[in-house]
Amino acid sequence: MGYLRPVKNQIVGILGGGQLARMLALAAHPLGIPVSVLAAHATDPAPQVVGLTHIGSLEDEKDLKRFLTTVGAVTFESEFVNIDKLKRCLPTGVRVFPALDVIEAIQDRLTQKQLLNRHKIPTSPWFMVENKNDLKEARARFPAGFVLKQRRFGYDGYGTFMFKNGQGDESALLKSSHGFIAEAFVPFQSELAVSIVRSRGGGVVTLPLVTSVQRDSRCYSVCGPVKHPKFAALEKKLIAMMKAIDYVGILAFELFETKSGLLVNELAPRVHNSAHYSQNGLSCSQFEYHLRAGLGLPFPPVELIRKGFAMINLLGEGGKTELSRRPEGFLHWY
Amino acid sequence: MGYLRPVKNQIVGILGGGQLARMLALAAHPLGIPVSVLAAHATDPAPQVVGLTHIGSLEDEKDLKRFLTTVGAVTFESEFVNIDKLKRCLPTGVRVFPALDVIEAIQDRLTQKQLLNRHKIPTSPWFMVENKNDLKEARARFPAGFVLKQRRFGYDGYGTFMFKNGQGDESALLKSSHGFIAEAFVPFQSELAVSIVRSRGGGVVTLPLVTSVQRDSRCYSVCGPVKHPKFAALEKKLIAMMKAIDYVGILAFELFETKSGLLVNELAPRVHNSAHYSQNGLSCSQFEYHLRAGLGLPFPPVELIRKGFAMINLLGEGGKTELSRRPEGFLHWY
Secondary structure, eight states, rough: OOOOOGGGGGGEEEEOOSSHHHHHHHHHHTTOOEEEEEOTTTSSSSSSGGSSEEETTTTTHHHHHHHHHHHSEEEEEESSSOOHHHHHHHOTTEESSSOOOOOHHHHHHHHHHHHHHHHTOOOOEEEEEEEEHHOOOOOOHHHTTEEEEESSBBBTTTTTTEEEETOOGGGGGGGGGSOOOEEEOOOOOOEEEEEEEEEEEOOOOEEEEEEEEETEOOOOOOOOOOTOOOOOHHHHHHHHHHHHOOOEEEEEEEEEEETEEEEEEEEESSSGGGTTHHHHHBBSSSSHHHHHHHHHOOOOOOBBSSSSSSEEOOOOOSOGGGGOOOOSSSSOOO | OOOOOOOOOGGGEEEEOSHHHHHHHHHHHHOOOOOEEEOOOOOOOOOOOOOEEEEEEETOHHHHHHHHHHHHHHEOOOOOHHHHHHHHHHHOOOEESSOOHHHHHHHHHHHHHHHHHHTTOOOOEEEEEEEEEHHHHHHHHTTEEEEEEESSBBBTTBBEEETTTTTTOOOGGGGOOOOOEEEOOOOOEEEEEEEEEHHHHHHSSEOEEEEEEEEETTEEEEEEEOTTTTHHHHHHHHHHHHHTOOOOOOEEEEEEEEEEEEEEEEEESOOOOOGGGHHBSSOOHHHHHHHHHHOOOOOOOOOOOSSSSEEEOOOOSOOOGGGGGOOSOOOOOO
16 A cells, blocks of 8 residues: 655646646546645645645745745646746756746747747737827727737736727726737637647647637637648647747647638647547547656557547536536536 | 535545545546545555545544544445444444445455355355364365465455365464355356446446456456356346345456356455456446445446457556556556
8 A cells, every 4th residue: 555655856746726737636646646736725626636735825935935845847727827936936956847938938928929920820910009009000900800918817808808890998908017919800710729749858749629619708619620621731830839949748729710721819838628628538638648748758649539529618606516417428527 | 716615415535545545536536526535644545636635544433433524425445444443433424335234244255155145146165164173174075175265354365275185274274363264166267357336326337347367366467348158147146136235336246257157256345456447448437436326426328438458457666657658558556
């Protein structure tokens, strides 16, 4: 009944205690990878499935330091971390995946777009907006309309403002100190998503391309695998970009399918709900691939368990555990 | 990021902190079933994957009481529990699966054989042995040889003594105060195993029949599914027995395939390593079935993910985590 007592340099620390941290931990356990989490509350999703939990705040340098000195590697469930604080608190020798500089570039919508465009990856037309004059310019450039998105810490519709046909609330500019970008409305036929994983050793796997349906600015459902004639060419560029920035871990891409081809809408430098299907639809989940990438373990081939899959993201509160009782499909409660 | 705070009557307590408790916990997590374990050490296999761990001894009534008052249901990773102590410590209303009386009957090889024979389930010929005279009688009855097994708390060859062609060490009788049974050697072609799950609601599922290979008195490998022309008739009797004793949970059967048909060699009233393949070979694992049985949740159909499966039980000590690096197959490290 003895067990490997986790030693510091084997422990993978996960910053955050939410559902993505929980699912990362659940993927680590069967591999015997010891994990610990830094979470706000013991009753958060992840601490319930981890023996080693540190209760604390990701914003508190004392908590961060205390946590980071106990781990050999660290990863994230959210890109919205304070990079400067993390850099100050990170002990020498602790491996971080993806790297802090990479997360910093992606967490800012401006530098994210610049990164994509530098690698000739198509995006919707965009324009940096810092003040009312810029907003006026955006109206002129994108007469059909645009989305004003705050550069950092916006997600799922939060920090996002619509300007249809030039109409929109200019006071949005006052709602964030992070600055904005304006993204032109792009007519698209459907939304697609794909996650690509790159290992510390340089190995790469691409998970199946899926279609995703958004409702109320959130991912509602995903199904796949799907094929798109232009995906192979895009995939090549995405992988080249990941190689250029030495990306380690999983990187999720949200895509628009337009008349002129595929555009990259957004990146997320982490596990993503558009790839949750991988827990039951693939023989290796996105969570396991991400951990293997960060630890330099080889990748199993991407293998569909069934011919197709669909995932629905249900949102609700309270004790509605009745769904757990359903034997059809697979429920992941969090 | 909020989560259901586990409330007492929802928590499933697992007695023990070993690998079977760990795998039960890992099956509970995706279903949102809160679990807690009573384990000797925080570094045991199960506490590493559970937020709610109580450190204590299964032999200590104070520890048992403290643990059992925090749960709504309780189950086991080993049948070798002290039934009397548990009965004294169990608060009213806590559901136990399987029931304590059932575990008590099965943990004693004498009453286990009586239970099987009462239900016309074939076993090898056996004989109760309490003293040297009984041993002499066993030699006379089983001239080809027999195995002397202590009635309780023997496992994996421990508490088991061979008497080949009448030869054997009589001092074995002094090695246990629990009494013995002598089981005649039975020439068998192969060993098979099957697990059957019966729900609180009366539903039953039978997992695939497998062949198992024992080495050094331990389960070394399992593969399946296999078919046997006489299995359907035996299965009917096994299910009838489970119904008769109102068995709730999973029950593992080790079988001998002999010239005259299938015999039941041993029972284990719990998840069992002969069904570990179910974690990757079936769409619902033995651990999930057991939890569903105890909580009265409906059973998903037994569905093979691939056409066949094989499981190898590797034993070793120390930091040989190199195996985790292998991308072929699925490793469950514990």
